[in-house]
Amino acid sequence: MPITNAADSSLVFYTNPQSRGQIARWALEEAGAEYRQKILEYGAPMKTVEFIAINPMGKVPAIVHNGKVVTECAAICAYLADAFPEKGLAPSIDNRAEYYRWLFFSAGPLESAIVNRSLGVDVKDEQERMVGYGNYNLVLDVLSQKLQSSPYIAGERFTAADIYVGSHVLWGLHFGSLDERPGFKEYAARVSERSAYKAAKDLDEQLIGNN
Known part of the structure; x- marks a missing residue:
């Protein structure tokens, strides 16, 4: 699915292309999810009040889906498999x-x-x-x-x-x-x-x- 610029997107992806965010992006692509991406540079942009409210660790990746925050790559993979079950990314x-x-x-x-x-x-x-x-x-x-x-x-x-x-x-x-x-x-x-x-x-x- 395409990356969207829609401000009301139900899924927002916080990442840096030179990070473990590559894992989460692969999961998003496997899930066929439409998402809005926010690229954060290392350093101050990951430590802002706004982002710390999403991930207190001040690290990427993170996703916000329908108002729910998920951090940690393994959790993001598992969550997306369940959120988009039609893709069959998780066993029964x-x-x-x-x-x-x-x-x-x-x-x-x-x-x-x-x-x-x-x-x-x-x-x-x-x-x-x-x-x-x-x-x-x-x-x-x-x-x-x-x-x-x-x-x-x-x-x-x-x-x-x-x-x-x-x-x-x-x-x-x-x-x-x-x-x-x-x-x-x-x-x-x-x-x-x-x-x-x-x-x-x-x-x-x-x-x-x-x-």
Whole structure:
């Protein structure tokens, strides 16, 4: 669906093209949602009184849909799947175990492991029980095993969980923050062929090119 300039749009998307907002935009494109975008630069524009009222963390992305605020990329993916059920981005309620499991595995252990590794945080053996992800290599091995067992993270078809997991794998392989494991490249190729992914990527690349 097109980006709209209508002031009364029911969905407003706050983002920066060089941020995790790329994940949320992909989710919006998969959902077929019409939305109005507000591009915020890093620094003061993300700390205004108006935006802090939306996200007290002062970070993007965030969406406001029919007056309801959703922040955090995994939550945005899950919310949009439910808000636009006709797109089939979430399994039926009684088939969501894998969907929830891997969506939140990636929002917790996977992202924490990648960020800590990138920041040079070294978890000692005796500290692993205190850390939700245990250790970096364990997280990657577990994800690798899963991605070799089915074409998508929750089974045989693409879901909103693949937007979030796929973004981490694509980003990590591209920037080298994610060591390669069996199944990663194949999965990345599979999800990046989606038309919604390509449309979202083109929109953000255009914005980056205009800056």
